[in-house]
Amino acid sequence: MHKTKMLQRLALATTLMTALWGGSAQAVDISFFRFxxxxxxxxxxxxxxxxxxxECGIITALTNKFNAENTIGAKVVTQTAEWGAYYDLLTATYSTGNIPDVAVMHASVMPNFSDRxxxxxxxxxxxxxxxxTNDFVPAALKNATAKxxxxxxxxxxxxxxxxVNMDLMKKAGLxxxxxxxxxxxxxxxxxxxGKKFKEATGKYYIGSEAQSSEGMMVRLFDTLLWQQGVDVLSADGKTASINTPxxxxxxxLISSIFSEGLANPALDYPGSEQAFLNGETGILINGTWGVDNYDTQAKAGKVALKDYRVANVPQLYAKPSVWADSHMWVIPKDDSRSEDKTKAALAFLKFLSDNSFQWSRTGHLSTxxxxxxxxxxxxxxxxAEFADTAKNATSLPQIQNQRAVYxxxxxxxxxxxxTGTDPQATLEAMQAGVERVLRRNR
Known part of the structure; x- marks a missing residue:
């Protein structure tokens, strides 16, 4: 049933892309595929x-600005997809022939495309x-490079x-x-x-997506392994160290957060954000991408969140590590792409690069x-509140099928x-599932 739904979703996306990017487009119209x-x-x-x-507002405004101000007559036409289905849909375009001219890509996913x-x-x-290129921080340039x-x-x-909701933290004496x-x-x-917070406020100490494919707790799990000095995956992508002490x-620890009632297990991603804005959660575990949004809403005074602060994910074990990834822009390979489209796509990349400060307003760290x-x-x-995050940032090795591992x-x-699965049984299942994926890399 899941496979049928995915095929239906791919077919719909292909139809939409064909209508959007098909033969009626002008020579300097370029297609832009993103989440x-x-x-x-x-x-x-x-x-x-x-x-x-x-994120959405800033990339939309940047695209509008490029369309309004570029002097080569280029027009960027945007097609969006849900994050969870994005890479399946992007992969499908290589079969349909509706390959976008510019696309967003995570560093963790790039090997799936560059290696092929x-x-x-x-x-x-x-x-x-x-x-x-010497202006890029070394890790960023490394992420964008293969062979x-x-x-x-x-x-x-x-x-x-x-x-962090500081009003609730004050109420808890934290x-x-x-x-x-x-x-x-x-x-x-x-x-x-967490227990002190819950007793003093009657609210959840931790807020996090816990019901959908975002996998926020997988990112926390990886963080906690790295903080203990364990690599989740080997550098060559052939072995995993999940089922370990x-x-x-x-x-x-993650199981206890939920079993002790310190987090609400019923929240999907939008629900976790709304609960934080509604003042129902002391600490929301989410990414840098939320900083601008939460700050703006807190300052506007229309949500329960008033006193908003940010903090590095705390060091709970020996090493100060935290999960990280990168957004990058790519030009998917298409041998039929015209020279005019290629020039326009490159001009758009140059424009985005020149305006990278604006993207950093989201909360993301600039490369x-x-x-x-x-x-x-x-x-x-x-x-200044999360300045250490850049130096503590840790990523899984750039290998094929990393998204499948996730x-x-x-x-x-x-x-x-x-479902109340025991932590040890959970580890055994995770290890087995990841090993099945990694066998594709051997």
Whole structure:
């Protein structure tokens, strides 16, 4: 049944893309495929990027600005997809022939495409455009490179954060003298503080997506393994270290968060955000991408969240690590793409690169050192509160099928709070599921 639904979804997407990108398009119309949502109703006419907020708003306004101001007559036509289905839909375009001219891609997914020669090499085009690769932070350039060839324009580093409702933390007596939140320094402290918080406020201490394919707790699980000095996957992508004593520590802690009633297991991703904004959660575990949105809404005064702060995910074990990934822009390989379309696609990449500061307003960390060093970046709200996240950021190795590994972990880990599966049984199932995926890399 799931396979049938996926095929139906792929067929629908193909039909939509054919209608959008088909033969009636002008020579310099370029197709842009992405997630980040559809907010045309709010930002469809906005070309002043400073008036936009959040990932969807900012990328929509940037696209509008490029369309309005470029001097080559290029027009970017956007097609959006849900994050969970995005890569299946992108892969399908290579079969249908409706390959987008520009697309967003996670660094963790790039090997699935670059290793199969499905991306346009960008080393020379980037140099010709005058984009200075020595301005990229080394990790970002490494993520965009395979076999000494650049295949993507790095655009951000995003990672898990603790988003904090300070009014609730004050009520729970979990605030330092300097006004910062008191956060745990060990697994035991996390549970102790959670119980104290719940007793004082009657609210959930932790908020997180727990019902959908976002897999926020998989990202936390990976974080907790790295903090114990264990690599979730080997560098060559052939072995996993999930069913280990360190893995059991992480699984037991996550299970306890739910079993002790410190988190609501019934929340999907939108629900977890809404609960935080409604003042029902002390700490929301979510990524850098939420900072601008939550800050804007708290300042607007229309939600229960008023005193908003951000914190690095706390170090609960020996090492200060946190899950991270990167968004990048790619030009999917299409031998039938016209020279005019290629030039327009590259011009759009150059425009996005020149305006990368605007993207960093979302809360994401810029991949360009010049932006990170700029006064305007340092002046953005809350950046000092999670400054250590950049140096603590840790990613899974860039291997094929990394997204499949992630998906394999989600169902089994979620079973701990959805069906009451024992942590040890959960680890065994996760290890087996991941090993089945990794066998494809051997």
């Amino acid at each position: 980040f949502g559809d907010c045309q109703g709010e930002y469809g006419a906005v070309t002043d990027v400073t008036k936009a907020n959040g 020669d499905l991306l346009t090499p960008l080393t020379k085009p980037i140099a010709d455009l005058g984009i200075q 000494n060839e650049i295949y993507a324009l790095p655009y951000d580093l995003h990672a898990l954060l603790f988003h 605030v330092n003298a300097d006004g910062s939140p008191i956060l745990p320094k060990s697994p035991e402290e996390l549970l102790e503080q 360190e893995g059991l520590n992480a699984a037991k 360009r050192q010049s932006v990170l060093n700029s006064e305007e970046f340092k002046a953005l709200p809350h950046r 998906n394999a972990m989600i169902t089994d880990l979620n079973a701990m709070w959805l």
